[in-house]
Amino acid sequence: MPLRAFIAALVLAVAHGTAVAADIVGYSEAFDTLFRVDLSTHTAQELGAAGTLNGTRIGDLEGLSFGPDGNLYAVSDGLKILVRISEQTGHASVIGLLNLAGEPLTAHLDLAMTFTCDGRLWLSAGDGNFWQVDPATGATTPVGNLGVKITGLTSNGSTVYGTGSQGNNNLYKIDTATAHATLVGSYNLGTYVTTVSPGFDATGKLWSILGYVPPPQGTTTFPPWSDLASLDLSKGTLTNTGPITGPTDLQVDFAGGLKGLAIVPPVCSGGGAISVDPTPSLSLQGLLTLAGSLLLLAGTRLRRRRQN
Numbered sequence: 001m002p003l004r005a006f007i008a009a010l011v012l013a014v015a016h017g018t019a020v021a022a023d024i025v026g027y028s029e030a031f032d033t034l035f036r037v038d039l040s041t042h043t044a045q046e047l048g049a050a051g052t053l054n055g056t057r058i059g060d061l062e063g064l065s066f067g068p069d070g071n072l073y074a075v076s077d078g079l080k081i082l083v084r085i086s087e088q089t090g091h092a093s094v095i096g097l098l099n100l101a102g103e104p105l106t107a108h109l110d111l112a113m114t115f116t117c118d119g120r121l122w123l124s125a126g127d128g129n130f131w132q133v134d135p136a137t138g139a140t141t142p143v144g145n146l147g148v149k150i151t152g153l154t155s156n157g158s159t160v161y162g163t164g165s166q167g168n169n170n171l172y173k174i175d176t177a178t179a180h181a182t183l184v185g186s187y188n189l190g191t192y193v194t195t196v197s198p199g200f201d202a203t204g205k206l207w208s209i210l211g212y213v214p215p216p217q218g219t220t221t222f223p224p225w226s227d228l229a230s231l232d233l234s235k236g237t238l239t240n241t242g243p244i245t246g247p248t249d250l251q252v253d254f255a256g257g258l259k260g261l262a263i264v265p266p267v268c269s270g271g272g273a274i275s276v277d278p279t280p281s282l283s284l285q286g287l288l289t290l291a292g293s294l295l296l297l298a299g300t301r302l303r304r305r306r307q308n
Helices: 005-020 285-305
Strands: 026-031 033-038 044-050 061-066 070-076 081-085 092-097 113-114 120-125 127-134 140-143 150-154 159-164 170-175 180-186 193-201 206-213 226-231 238-243 259-262
Touching: 005 120, 061 081, 061 150, 061 193, 070 092, 070 113, 113 159, 120 150, 150 206, 159 193, 206 259
Parallel strands: 061 113, 061 259, 113 150, 150 193, 193 259
Antiparallel strands: 026 033, 026 259, 033 044, 061 070, 070 081, 081 092, 113 120, 120 127, 127 140, 150 159, 159 170, 170 180, 193 206, 206 226, 226 238
């Protein structure tokens, strides 16, 4: 085989291998602690707690979303504040109060949040209220009421989707100008789910984390911590792919399970779809393997030339 052809084949082989082996990673919160969730292996790694505000734990963190700036944001349902989360430590930096007009500060609202690719930030509550949020201050502007129970928001480019739960097992498309929720379809899921936290990956696939607190009616055993699922954007159907596992103390320390799912920042491209770079990227191991193979090949050919 000619040298150029061999090198080209080697590059493609290494690139293909590293692309196939690449895991899809997201972030989620268990009360006040950030977890790195490997969606390919269904495993969760604890990163760290959010900290405190004036001596009070910054807890009930929900609605994790990457902004177009690449920063990770969340809301505290307990303190009704917008925060920015460190991906490395889980520490929360307070941005500001949400000032949710008409909502009691002590109420548990099942807040959900997402950025659209234009940088606008959207927030919903389980009672249907829907707001636009200033990501620089946390100030909210009411848009309307969705008319349905939503516990999760996510966006694909400029299109916002809402996930229902607690008896409303349906996927919706949200009109951010009017707060109108258009039904996409039913999950076809018979299990009671407390929260459904959706998130798109870089290919446009819609994932979700399922939370089960309180346990389903008639259940006497403690519910599973959290499950991972995928959603069909055209039909709304949900496929449960199994439980997410992590440190052995999760069942005790984080009995509320995971809420929120952030995988990639929203990207505007071609009518609002997430753009995908078709060129596979090499890992460090792949680059070292490729470099070693090329050096070995070059040395072999040099020895042959000297012998001739």
